[in-house]
Amino acid sequence: MILSDFESMWRDLLPLGRSAASGGYFRQPWTSPEREARAWFVAEAEARGLEVRRDGLGNLVAWWRPVGLDEATEAVLTGSHLDSVLDGGAYDGPLGVVSALAALDLLRSRGFEPDRPIGVGAFVEEEGSRFGIACLGSRLLTGATSWDQARELRDRDGVRLPDALAAEDLHGPGPGEGGLLDGVGCFVELHVEQGRDLVHRDVAVGVASAIWPHGRYRFDFAGEANHAGTTRMEDRRDPMLSYAMTALAANKQARTRGQRATFGRVDVRPNGTNAVPSHVTAWLDARAESGEELDALLTDVSRQAQERAERDGTSLKVTAESVSGEVRFDPDLAARIAAPGGWPVIPTMAGHDAGVLSASGIPTAMLFVRNPTGVSHSPAEHAETADCLAGVDALADTLALLAGGDR
Template identity: 60%
Template sequence: MSFESLWASQSAIGRDPDTGGYRRGGWTPTEREATHWFTDQCAARNLTLESDGIGNLIAWWNPPQDPAFRPGIVTGSHLDSVIDGGAFDGPLGVVSALAAVDVLRAEGFVPSVPIGIGAFVEEEGSRFGMPCLGSRVAAGVLPPEKALGLTDRAGVTLAAALEEAGIDPAGVARSPLLERMGTFVELHVEQGRGLTAPVGVASSIWPHGRYRFTFRGEANHAGTTLMEDRHDPMLTYAMTALAANKQARLAGARATFGRLSVEPNGTNAVPSQVTAWLDARAADDATLQSLLAAITKQATERAERDGTTLDVVPESVSPVVDFPTGLRDRLVDVLDGAPVLPTGAGHDAGVFSAAGIPTAMLFVRNPTGISHSPAEFAEPDDCLAGVDALAAVLKDLAT
């Protein structure tokens, strides 16, 4: 099946016809529909499907002369999305992996080692707030008991969501799938404007973290409370958001408050509490820590002036990931000198690399630089170039 046909067969799943944005939160009906699409595609290719306790999947193309279950080359990505996300972040890597295997089979190529196509769950963390949730559990980075206790915005625990999806939460543990992952190569749409060629190779993933800022004050009447008598946590938060913007610009880093919860959330009431989630990223670990310290310092000083309080809790922190240069350079050679660039976006590839699995990434050009938005885009010709590049890499690694 051609890339175009594969892409079209899954592109409507979870897509809002009015906004064009996708909603495929982990273990929701739309994400499960996308997962079923994947398993059907694997069955149509007679691939051997394996799953772990949390729902990560790898479908294997095993060499006919060696049916033993031994480590191989895994590619793929994820099928979930951020809230109102774009079409390419995640699915492009899965669809391209299926298409690349089709290309190799059409050429008559027979791999010397198994080739696996992976679909990893809740990479975005849009439902349970933990990025790369499936790969973190698989790698043993996130303990099962902590993962199962995570809750979504409706208060549903991960354990309950798994049961609803027909998955026994008692089976959540470090994944046996990783024992067969000899090398991992993830293809992904580039999520900025750093790539000018159709396909590039990743050098590293910036360190990044998600931090929960809780500002507490005193609820009061919006109409009768004098401005000088207020202990308004919204003011403290507002200054903190501005401080984050300034400090990130000064450091050449990234800082974003993209999620907010207000109590009691009344139009005519001074809030008693504002909870805001900071996404912070930088080129190195020291800069990230310095950025967080600067934002927290300014927020704390402002809280003292406003008569409010502040608590900062890190929910997830990922250190810098430098992909192994030997594997990276091998991909560059296979692709005739493809450009090399870092990324500020997090990926399952970063988790697997940190777990000691030789890992590399391919990027497909994004002409707008927009991502996590319905406007996310990649040209059809660049997507086809990505499939050819991935097929060439798999052929080289599996020969």
């Protein structure tokens, strides 16, 4: 009998990678805090007698395979991720992993015997906080991103992805290596809601219908470095002005269209207080209701940025670093999962590993747990324990539905 329950697991995981100053999390992939989180996962899985498999990226899947099951039986996979954004919240990702292990405990306590293997996954670099591509672990796992592309990635300190993996005794995708997703017939991810839809509906749990298309785009503005005091305003070629107007334009375009546009990361060179910068690189996160809306939003923001650059005497290059199309989760699967609990089916504007697996052809669903503040990617991210436990119940019921005789 497993003594550890949701609350004790949560208590053990909570300190890993947490900043004493802000209370936020810095669990960037292939770093010490994230390594500790992965070790925590392996220990919890092995304590439950689960078979842990990993690939050369650090993706993990722990399997419950009851004796006597046909090896060819399609499996049910659940789970989420353990990494965080910079100074992120406790719940985004880890809630899905802890809840998955707790759901297995609950099923066992009910005496449930699955007709299909059940796996709990922990994907790496879901946030893209280190190497810039969201859901990189699941993208490489499904082939949505190739290793030839990924191996050229560098983090903010110039560390290449293969070197980051090697420092963790990981080798990247290897030839002939068995895929962790082999035999997976469906995937269910539980996640804290990153908004207030469930708050407004006054319900603890919801089911996802779709993920908005979204992309990350790098805007490189080049100008001329010069003295902040001696250079007349009219003589400057200042890329910061070009960037500033672009940030305002993105805000206005997104607001008037009811879409999303955020410049949340900026790199300035030479980054001196008394110098006109020579180069500004800024990253745009854009999201929209459809692919056409996303393309139109990017086109108009880029056009206004180019027009401003021409007036400022600067230059602009726009590069799409990561773009994900709209994901519509299997509607029949969502309806089956939502029906027993009467849970609402709602869209999400946030990206998830579930979206990548769905796009690869695996029938996929998502459960959301109410977030009373609606705040996410912040230390203020929260979910009440009672709602988390309701999520565990909902996930256990979903796994029983999918891995039992009724499927």
